[in-house]
Amino acid sequence: MIKIRTDKNTNCHLCDNQGIILYKDLTDSQGLIDGSWDMYQCKECSLLWLNPRTIPEDIPKLYPRTYYTHAKDHRSKLGLIYDALLSSVVKTHGGYGRDAAIRSRIGWFLGLIPIVKTAALRSTLFVTGPPRGTHLDVGCGSGLWLKKTKKLGWNTLGIDHDKEAIAIARKFGLHVLYGNMENSAIESNSIEIVTARHVLEHVLEPRTFLKECLRVLKPGGRAIIITPNIESYGAQTFSRHWRGFEPPRHLYLFSVKSLALCAKSAGFNIETCTTLTISAFRMAMRSYQIKNQKRNVSWSIKIRSLIFMMQEAILNAFEKRRGEEVLLIATKPDAQVNEVLTS
């Protein structure tokens, strides 16, 4: 097992309040990193964080070559048909225009089902049309999402710290930078949309990360963030075995409240902050695996995960904050607003 150096982290990143311990002695469910960690929570803003925390120099050690980061894009025939259907829903319900073709009509009808529409829009990270500039995907991996938005007509740019994943993305002709958002040389006011899917929970300073997103965005540009939801039905049901904890790689965990607060304090205007249930089935399966310490997924686990997904969808229809993921869509205030505020 890999040993890492840590330091203490007892106060809230957003409010500086001293946290209370919510879970003690969590361990790496993937068995890669040696040690145990506590999860602290801020009573004021509900943010959760890991204590002790890996020191910045040892962060790369958290992601050894055996860690599953960015899967290669292998799709079965059924998967390809599913992708094509979602793509036709995105085009007709995501602002890319409808036409008289049969595929377009099918997409439009399917998109009338709310869960299908959400699944489709999530498959392109809620990057809606019409294409009007550059889409930057932070933590883009092998470029799965950038390939889709490029096809929809966007200029695309990616950034990632996984050299192998970048090499795959570049083979597809994508422009991808190596590194982190915090040390990127991306020009200020140059990007229309920044997406970061399951990235914010991994960074040392979420507010600094969001400020950097704000810097590169054009005024009126949009940041779209997806991250695990600590108030989800899954977190409540699976408790310390919930897949979303993933110590020691997840340094922070958000709720609707704390993510909106973090984005506001970074300077964003909040357009939408809600939760998604799309990943409930996968999250439940992995949480059952962690709980039962099993590598294989039995039919019993699949059936229980399916029931769990339906339960969460019903619960979230009433409470709107119980889905497995928080979705934040926030905009950069335009220059005129900034001038008014600072004058």
Ligand SMILES: [Zn+2]
């Ligand atoms: Zn706080």
